[in-house]
Amino acid sequence: MPDAAEQPLDVLLKLLDIEPLEETLFRGLSPDTSVQRVFGGQVAGQALVAAGRTVGTDRRVHSLHAYFLHAGDPAVPLIYSVDVTRNTRTMSTRRVTATQHGRAVFILTASFMTPEKGPEHQDPMPDAPDPESLPTFAERFAPIADKFPNQRRAPRPIDLRYVEDPPFLAVLKDELIPRSADSQVWLRAAGELPDDPLLHVCVLAYASDMTLLNSVLAPHGQEWVGNVFVASLDHAMWFHGDFRADEWLLYDQHSPWAGSARGLALGSIYTRDGRRICSVVQEGLFRRQR
Secondary structure (H helix, E strand, C coil): CCCCCCCHHHHHHHHHCCEEEECCEEEECCCCCCCCCCCHHHHHHHHHHHHHCCCCCCCEEEEEEEEECCCCCCCCCEEEEEEEEEECCCEEEEEEEEEECCEEEEEEEEEEECCCCCCCCCCCCCCCCCHHHCCCHHHHHHHHHHHCCCCCCCCCCEEEEECCCCHHHHHHCCCCCCCCCEEEEEEEECCCCCCCHHHHHHHHHHHHCCCCCHHHHHHHHHHHHCCEEEEEEEEEEEECCCCCCCCCEEEEEEEEEEECCEEEEEEEEEECCCCEEEEEEEEEEEEECC
8 A cells, every 4th residue: 555645746756766676677566446447548658668777877768569468457467578689889779578367458569769969950849838827627526526525536656737728628518629639748756756867758658658649529419529438559659859748848749549448549748838749649549438
């Protein structure tokens, strides 16, 4: 059981500090909660930590590609096995398999590279309100809190400031109408992080799975949002430069397509001064609840 005095970010940092069993074998735990399946961002973050601990500190993560194969069981530790796929003069590739109950539940491939000079350009950062002008998640939830009298909204390890209500909150407020397949959210760790660059990347990998699929549901109104099962199928990230995950980052999200019970979402992440530091692509499964 977590200490009642522990802050949510401290719990997240403990989750990411996976236990080494052998040189390329690690064990990760899940938080003690009532959820029925492990949060996908947790598995991605832990797997990236496992990969990073087999690579020299002179190499930085520049991309990851992951598949969610089965729902993780939060009551059972996840075992992460790292395959040392490639080491060259400037690059390293690792393949990580997470297993539970004797089967693979998640696969991640990550590539690491020594920083080099090269041509530089980027799309401009889109306009967005300042994060301080937006309500916290708890403040957005407050108007419908009376619908959940027995549920306390616990603090979160990631501070999320939505520009508009996400679909699941809008439907609870009876305000959801079909809108564009776009969404924006400012995010940062809810506290100060150590200076380890790998940790900042892993915290962002965790946070990147929290909001991206909202853009898929936004155009479909209450017909789908109030009656849908959603699960991540795969997730890819490309890291473009250094950043701190405990400083404000704008997550600009767009869904260009949905169909066949699946939806695709694209994300662009910027620092507050306009640097694009990450690109994200995710596909999710969307099925009507029985």
